[in-house]
Amino acid sequence: MRTLSSMSRRDLLKATGALVVSFTLRGQNAAEPGKPLDPSEVDSFLAIHPDGSVTVYSGKVDIGQGLRIAVRQMAAEELGIPVERITLVEGDTGLSPDQGGTGGSTGLTRGGTEVRQAAATARKALLGLGAERLQRSAAELTIVDGEIWPTAGGPILGTVITSFGVSIATLVGGRKLDLKVDPKAPLRDPASYRTVGKPLARPDVPGKCTAKGDYLQDLTLPGMLHGRVVRPPAIGAKLMAVDESSIRGIPDVRVVRTENFLAVVAPDEWAAVRAARELKATWSEWRGLPGNDGLERFLRESPVDHDQVVAGKPRGDAKITPAPIRQLSATYFWPNQSHASLGPSCAVADWRSDGLTVWTSSQSTHGQRASFAKILGLAEAKVRVIYKEGAGSYGGNGNDDAAADAVLLSKAVGRPVRVQWMRHDEHGWDPKGPQQLLELRAGFDAQGRIAFWDTQMWLPAAVPGNRPFLGIDAAGIAQPHGQNAGQIAQNGDPSYDVLNPLVTVHWLKETPLRISNLRAPGKIANVFAVESFTDELAAATGVDPVAFRMRAITDPRAIAVVRRAAEMIDWQSRSSPNQRAAEGGLLVGRGFAYARYKQAENYVAMAMEVAVDRAAGKIAVRRVVCAHDCGLVVNPDALRNQIEGSIVQTLSRTLHEEVKFDRSRVTSLDWNSYPILRFPEAPVIEVALLDHPELPLYGAGEAATAPVAAALGNAVFDATGVRLRTVPFTPERVKAALA
Numbered sequence: 001m002r003t004l005s006s007m008s009r010r011d012l013l014k015a016t017g018a019l020v021v022s023f024t025l026r027g028q029n030a031a032e033p034g035k036p037l038d039p040s041e042v043d044s045f046l047a048i049h050p051d052g053s054v055t056v057y058s059g060k061v062d063i064g065q066g067l068r069i070a071v072r073q074m075a076a077e078e079l080g081i082p083v084e085r086i087t088l089v090e091g092d093t094g095l096s097p098d099q100g101g102t103g104g105s106t107g108l109t110r111g112g113t114e115v116r117q118a119a120a121t122a123r124k125a126l127l128g129l130g131a132e133r134l135q136r137s138a139a140e141l142t143i144v145d146g147e148i149w150p151t152a153g154g155p156i157l158g159t160v161i162t163s164f165g166v167s168i169a170t171l172v173g174g175r176k177l178d179l180k181v182d183p184k185a186p187l188r189d190p191a192s193y194r195t196v197g198k199p200l201a202r203p204d205v206p207g208k209c210t211a212k213g214d215y216l217q218d219l220t221l222p223g224m225l226h227g228r229v230v231r232p233p234a235i236g237a238k239l240m241a242v243d244e245s246s247i248r249g250i251p252d253v254r255v256v257r258t259e260n261f262l263a264v265v266a267p268d269e270w271a272a273v274r275a276a277r278e279l280k281a282t283w284s285e286w287r288g289l290p291g292n293d294g295l296e297r298f299l300r301e302s303p304v305d306h307d308q309v310v311a312g313k314p315r316g317d318a319k320i321t322p323a324p325i326r327q328l329s330a331t332y333f334w335p336n337q338s339h340a341s342l343g344p345s346c347a348v349a350d351w352r353s354d355g356l357t358v359w360t361s362s363q364s365t366h367g368q369r370a371s372f373a374k375i376l377g378l379a380e381a382k383v384r385v386i387y388k389e390g391a392g393s394y395g396g397n398g399n400d401d402a403a404a405d406a407v408l409l410s411k412a413v414g415r416p417v418r419v420q421w422m423r424h425d426e427h428g429w430d431p432k433g434p435q436q437l438l439e440l441r442a443g444f445d446a447q448g449r450i451a452f453w454d455t456q457m458w459l460p461a462a463v464p465g466n467r468p469f470l471g472i473d474a475a476g477i478a479q480p481h482g483q484n485a486g487q488i489a490q491n492g493d494p495s496y497d498v499l500n501p502l503v504t505v506h507w508l509k510e511t512p513l514r515i516s517n518l519r520a521p522g523k524i525a526n527v528f529a530v531e532s533f534t535d536e537l538a539a540a541t542g543v544d545p546v547a548f549r550m551r552a553i554t555d556p557r558a559i560a561v562v563r564r565a566a567e568m569i570d571w572q573s574r575s576s577p578n579q580r581a582a583e584g585g586l587l588v589g590r591g592f593a594y595a596r597y598k599q600a601e602n603y604v605a606m607a608m609e610v611a612v613d614r615a616a617g618k619i620a621v622r623r624v625v626c627a628h629d630c631g632l633v634v635n636p637d638a639l640r641n642q643i644e645g646s647i648v649q650t651l652s653r654t655l656h657e658e659v660k661f662d663r664s665r666v667t668s669l670d671w672n673s674y675p676i677l678r679f680p681e682a683p684v685i686e687v688a689l690l691d692h693p694e695l696p697l698y699g700a701g702e703a704a705t706a707p708v709a710a711a712l713g714n715a716v717f718d719a720t721g722v723r724l725r726t727v728p729f730t731p732e733r734v735k736a737a738l739a
Contacts, residue, residue: 037097042125042179044097045118046075052146052169053085059099060111061091061387062204063363063394064645065701066638067107069202073634074112077188077196078119079126080143081168091365091387101364103395103517104486105601105699108634113697120185122177129171134164143168190632190693197693199637204389216361216388217346221416224348226269227409228276229419229471230262231429234664236286246280255279256412259476263405265413269420287663289512296333298512299437305461305509311493312502320500324443324451328540330533331439333726334525336432336513336659338668340676343391344421345398345430349406351414355382360403361390368400371466372407375479394649394701395486396467396516398430404469424669429470432659433518434460434485434511438492438529442537445499450537450552452500455492455530459522460485460515461507467516485515487598488522491706494530495596496552513661520702523597524650524709528727531593531710535576535717544573545592545714555596557603557629557690562594564627564688565605576714577721586611586620589719593707602703603629603690606647608683610715614738617731619716621651621683626704629690632697640687643704647685650708652677656728 036044039059047055056075062068072086089095091102099111127138130148134141142151147165167173190196207213232239239260247253253266253275264275290298348359356378362368365385373380385403393399398421406419421429437458445451465482472479492503538548546566553559565571569590581587589612594605608624624647633639656675660668668674709727717723722737 035095037095039097039099039114040180042118042121042181043176045115045181046122046177048122048168048172048174048177050169050173052081052167052173053087054079054081055087055089056115057092057096058088058090058111058115059096059366060102060107061363061365062107062389063102063361064392065107065642066202066635067102067111068204069200070108070634070638071112071115073195073198073200074108074116075119077193078116078123079168080123081146083195083200085146092384093365093369094384094386098366101367103363105701105703107699107701108697109699112634114181116187117183117185118181120187121179121182124182124185125177125179126168126171130166133166133171193693196632196634197691198635200635202638202641213389215343216348216359216390217343217420219348219359219388219418221348221350224416224418225265225267225409225413226272227263227265227406227417227419228272228422229405229425230264230276230279230281231425232260232283234283234286236288237283240282240284242282243280247275247278250275250278254413256409258408258412259474261408261471261474263409265409265417273422289661289663289665291663292335292659292661295335295435295512296437299435299458299508302458303509305507308489308505308507310489310503310505311455312500315500315502320443320452322445322449322451322499325446326540327441327443328533328536329439329441330536330723330725331437332525332529332532333438334436334528335727336435336515337518337653337657338427338432338659338674339393339395339397339430339518340657340674341391341393341397341426341430344423344426345402346390346418346420347399347403347406348416348418349403349410350416351407351410355384356407357384357386358403358407359386359388361388361393361399362403363393363396363399367466368403371469371479372404375469375472375477376407394519395433395521396431398426400467401429401470405471408471408475427669427674428666431467431514431516434488434515434522436488436522436525438526440529440533442533444537444541448541450498453494453498453502455503457489457492457503457505457526458508459488459505460511461509467514483511483515484517486517486521489526490598491523491526491530491595493599494534494552495558495594495599496534496549497554498552513659513666519646519649520705523595523702523706524653525727527593527595527706528654528709528713531595531707532713532723532725535591535710535714536723539576539717542575544575546571547573549592549594555603558594558596560690561603561605561627561629564690565592565594565607565625568625568627568686568688569607569609569623571607576718578718581719583611585615586613587719588612589715589717591711591713591715591718593710593714595706597698597703597706601630601698602700604703604707606704606707606711608711608715610712610719612716612719612734614720617733617735617738619655619712619729619734621681621712623684623686624711625686625688627688627690628700628704629692630698630700630703631692631695633689633691633693634697636689636691639689639700642700643687644685646702646704647708648677648682650705651681651683651712654709654712654727654729655681656730658728
């Protein structure tokens with residue numbers, strides 16, 4: 001049997017010894033009252049055990065961004081103990097405080113910093129207790145390797161002199177601290193860091209590289225059944241009839257139907273798979289989609305809910321001063337894209353008379369608990385949601401819907417049920433990243449400055465409430481029908497000092513497909529348009545792209561990343577396109593892009609070299625360099641991993657990915673119809689980290705995605721003289737543009 005949460009039995013016993021936390025191995029509901037969950041309490045985040053080890057409880061979860069090591073580093077630094085003595089419990093609503101969903105790169109900026117402040121509060125209290133024990137003032141003491149020592153004449157690091165020190169385990173091990181988190185508790189001086197800033201290895205990587213990783217998909221419970229949902233052939237189709245005799249030859253299969261929700265459960269997973277395929281059902285017709293071929297026209301003609309100026313000020317009839325003497329315009333389009341998780345979504349639910357327990361890969365376990373409680377009429381105290389790692393998400397993929405499927409089936413059959421989506425479920429039914437249409441205009445004054453900048457965006461409007469669960473909707477159970485794809489209007493303005501900028505969003509009432517946040521929501525498409533158009537302006541004036549940007553930047557941190565990226569790729573000043581691009585049968589070019597993420601966070605500059613095969617229309621990305629400033633760097637190795645992953649994933653989204661759909665349903669249901677980047681296409685990637693340990697940290701799970709598509713498009717223009725304004729850059733589109 002696999003373990004039933006992120007805690008091992010040993011970790012569980014340590015936690016119970018410290019805080020009298022108790023829950024059964026069958027995974028029943030909330031922990032005992034002895035475990036605080038209030039984010040204002042230090043004990044909600046930390047437990048110091050009698051052996052000197054520590055458990056950290058995080059409401060944020062690790063979906064591949066390296067949080068498991070970085071949060072431990074932040075806690076270890078403040079507590080003065082080695083990382084190896086810290087266990088992390090993540091995303092368990094019965095044990096972890098609610099720190100909000102894991103998104104928007106907030107895993108460390110909120111999740112880690114709250115743990116860090118709780119640890120700093122604990123350190124302050126521990127030094128006070130140590131002062132009483134050692135008969136010294138707290139100002140004379142420090143904590144090293146879990147021991148409190150005098151700072152003057154204290155131990156050489158790593159040397160144990162027990163006659164002059166006292167361990168934190170001796171002072172509080174096994175007892176609560178009973179402290180409120182002190183927002184003013186002093187943090188360690190960056191000059192004294194021993195753990196933060198070090199490239200410590202991620203604990204999950206060895207298992208993932210040796211096929212020994214323990215995933216949600218591996219979880220089993222006693223008496224567990226396997227479930228498969230039978231989806232309709234069209235998104236809005238209604239279930240008319242079911243012929244259960246069609247699967248009579250498959251033993252021990254039970255059909256579950258609630259209105260339009262149709263599923264099968266069986267003790268054997270293969271039996272459930274066969275039954276879902278062979279069960280005969282009659283569905284109504286439905287043709288309510290516009291089809292992806294006419295999506296840009298559909299957006300322009302769709303009803304507008306409201307217009308919003310998100311940057312700059314409306315100009316009305318006022319004249320632009322100074323008056324532009326030359327104007328340019330361009331339109332850019334970004335399609336719907338899937339999260340395309342390599343492993344389809346999975347969840348396990350156990351509905352019992354005393355409550356509901358759900359194991360999920362959701363990025364928002366506390367949010368999921370609240371939703372299930374409200375929709376199903378349960379008290380939140382009767383619902384426990386436990387995070388267990390899946391195949392990655394970086395946004396709202398099918399994880400939450402798989403959990404809802406499992407809950408419905410467990411309630412129907414009275415036993416634990418594991419629901420494993422299939423590839424056609426994931427590609428066909430996961431919520432999509434939104435489609436985005438941007439029109440840009442700009443003009444130059446007599447001095448060659450940008451006299452005005454207008455961005456108009458057609459985006460799906462957010463609707464208050466949670467995104468509806470597929471299964472809950474199909475079962476006819478009332479639930480909110482909200483819609484939100486994240487902050488998709490951000491970075492619609494340039495990250496430069498330009499005159500008269502204006503960004504207007506036309507928020508659309510309708511969107512063809514169900515949408516959700518997909519990594520760096522909206523920002524990739526917006527920066528693609530803005531930074532590509534910036535290059536168009538540079539080319540129109542015959543100015544080198546980097547020089548054009550540099551003369552419109554005043555922020556020293558922005559200047560630093562732009563210069564560093566240019567140096568890394570040995571940028572030679574010249575205008576684009578490249579007059580000597582030919583290299584055999586290939587056209588070679590370089591591109592540049594810069595963005596300040598959300599105009600308030602990370603500074604990222606990126607350059608790349610590409611080769612375009614004119615005959616085949618194929619783009620090969622040879623080399624990518626990235627200069628990245630996110631303030632304090634907690635773990636440089638994990639940060640580089642995030643940046644490299646951001647680059648590779650966004651190259652895939654730019655070169656290959658587009659959801660196809662007809663009038664009834666999504667048709668790109670496999671890796672052939674929805675291709676992604678493959679290993680031979682991966683370029684050489686070089687990353688420079690501009691560390692500022694004295695500054696606050698910015699989350700780095702998304703920022704490096706933003707300039708990728710623009711840098712790639714600018715490199716293609718440099719190589720070919722052709723501007724690609726619609727993603728993905730497929731060979732067919734490249735050949736058509738070159739023709």
